[in-house]
Amino acid sequence: MAVETSVTCAVFGLGKLGASFAAVLGAAGLPVVGVDVDSRVVDAINRGEAPIQEPGLQDAMTRAGDRLRATTNAAEAVHSADLSFVIVPTPSDESGRFVNAYVARALDGIGQALATTDRYHVVSITSTVMPGAMDTELAPTLIGASGRAMGANLGFCYNPTFIALGSVIQNLTRPDLVLIGESDSRAGDLVEGVHRRIFETDPAVRHMNWANAEIAKIAINTFVTTKISFANMLGELCERTPGADVAAVTEAVGDDHRIGHAYLRGATAYGGPCFPRDNVALARAASDVGVEATLAEATDRVNRRQADRLAHIVERDCPPGGTVAILGLAYKPQTNVLDESPALTLAARLIDGGHRVLGFDPMVGVDAVPELPAFEITRRIEDCVDAADAVVVTTPSPEFAALPELARSAGRNPVVIDCWRLFPEATPGVRVVHPGRGTDPKDQPRPAVSARS
Ligand SMILES: NC(=O)c1ccc[n+]([C@@H]2O[C@H](COP(=O)([O-])OP(=O)(O)OC[C@H]3O[C@@H](n4cnc5c(N)ncnc54)[C@H](O)[C@@H]3O)[C@@H](O)[C@H]2O)c1
Known part of the structure; x- marks a missing residue:
């Protein structure tokens, strides 16, 4: 359905996801008022400056122009909007459940503003929440603060993004896919209409109840993490099987259309702000209702042992006291986010093991990891490579293509543990090791063969 041009959106939470969402809505022609409790973020948006690093965000903000503004005043934003998206943090607690405190606070502010008008308004939660949270916790908070009944002049949706x-x-x-868990179809249609303004393709749009959308959101990410851990488990198997290579195996396995190639690659552990947490949250949600989430738990276990696996490969070629350079510190290329980054876990493990550890990432500043003071982050890739006995490439950043040439000019002939297969094994000037590759059978001692066998 097409959204009327008069729809104004409020976006609560202008962080890594919310700032981009608000900018994209504005760039698509919708009036948007962003709300954040952090006045620095609000001021940056009002100056037309991207508050965070994200490719395309500055351009989207420029295209949004005057249609995008920001405020710290929740009531003012709600009164000028028809639809409020809530994209505030939902950190995980020690048990792995998402904590709703920030969402509840935002809903309280939105509800209090709604209590002073009776104009129809839809509130849509984009933050990731636990199954059951919309029904048992968040809807009562919104109803309590607004004094409204669900359905009449209030709609409430769960609309997570991927x-x-x-x-x-x-x-x-x-x-x-656009996933819309809705209190009623009028509310869900309004949310769909806003998304339709920003599509450049024709995705699936699925309307359902809150519980189904809550489970579907974390199920999708958990399925993807399962594929990653499955590929890494195959990597472990191939490493110990003479002649085997995980790249050849996963390419063949992924050709089966029931499986597919996406995320089926033996490389590093998964990290970042979503995959590890969503996987653990699904396991927790299952155990909360007495279901054994064996698959999700195994996926997490395989993921957690990847740092040790990689450290063992490093230790084989670079004994304690040696210098290891890690290229790729964020959990993936094109971001400076370090949450659950495989590189940081590896760095901590190697420092504990007596190595000097240097690191470089084109997106990450030298002071980004204060909690690991012995980890020396350098400004230039050369500063890392020039000193390294071993280099571990943990993300497939195009900037690392220069590594063999830099190593050659430094005259060090380091071992390069190339998790993402950026370099062929026979690259001059470096000794490339591909994790997930077993030794060549011709390099194996041959078992004695009896005359009869
Ligand atoms: N970052 C991702 O890759 C990603 C992907 C999918 C889903 N999510 C989910 O989206 C949500 C937000 O994640 P994020 O990474 O953008 O978080 P973030 O920490 O980068 O940003 C959150 C923003 O919300 C603001 N905020 C906190 N309380 C507020 C309030 N009451 N009113 C207004 N603003 C408030 C903070 O100041 C901050 O600017 C989380 O639930 C997360 O799980 C994130």
């Missing part, structure tokens, strides 16, 4: 940092704008405008 984005990866570094490609947020593209993921928002070219999604595979």
Whole structure:
């Protein structure tokens, strides 16, 4: 359905996801008022400056122009809007459940503003929440603060998005799926209409109840993490099987259309702000209702052992005291986000093991990891490579293509543990090791063969 041009959106939470979402809505021609409790973020948006690093965000903000503004005043935003999106943090607690405190606070502010008018308004939660949270916690909070009944002049939706940092704008405008858990179809249709304004493709749009959308959101990410851990488990198997290579195996496995190639690659552990948390949350949601989430738990276990696996490969070629350079510190290319980054877990493990560890990432500043003071982050890739006995490439950033040439000019002949297969094994000037590759059978000691066998 097409959204009327008069719809104004409020976006609560202008962080890694919310700033891009607000900018994309504005760029698509919708009036948007962003709300954040952090006045620095609000001021940046009002100056027309991207508050965070994300490819395409500045351009989207420029295209949004005067249609996008920001405020710290929740009531003012709600009074000028028809639809409020809530995209505030939902950190995980120790048990792996998402904590709703920030969402509840935002809903309280929105509800209090709604209590002073009776104009129809839809509130849509984009933040990731636990199954059951909309019904048992968030809807009562909104109803309590607004004094409204669900359905008459109030709609309430759960509308999570599927984005990866570094490609947020593209993921928002070219999604595979838009998931809308709705209190009623009028509310869900309004949310769909807003999304339709930003699509550049024709994705599936699924309307359902809150519980189904809550489970579907974390199920999708958990399925993807399962594929990653499955590929990494195959990598472990191939590493110990003479002649085997995980790249050849996963390429063949992914050719089966029931499986597919996406995320089926033996490389590093998954990290970032969503995959690890969503996987653990699904397991927690299942155990909360007495279901054994064996698959999700195994996926997490395989993921957690990847740092040790990689460290063992490093230790084989670079004994304690040696210098290891890690290229790729964020959890993926094109972002500076370090949450659950495989590189940081590896760095901590190697420092504990007595190595000097240097690191470089084109997106990450030298002071980004204060919690690991022995980890020396350098400004230039050369500063890392020039000193390294071993180099571990943990993300497939195009900037690392210069590594063999830099190593050659430094005259160090380091071992390069190339998790993403950026370099062929026979690259001059470096000794490339591909994790997930077993030794060549001709390098194996042959078992004694009896005359009869
Ligand atoms: N970042 C991702 O890759 C991603 C992907 C999918 C889903 N999500 C979900 O989206 C939500 C937001 O994630 P994020 O990474 O953008 O978080 P973030 O920490 O980058 O940004 C959140 C913003 O919300 C603001 N905020 C906090 N309380 C507020 C309030 N009461 N009113 C207004 N603003 C408030 C903060 O100041 C901050 O600017 C989380 O639930 C997360 O799980 C994130």
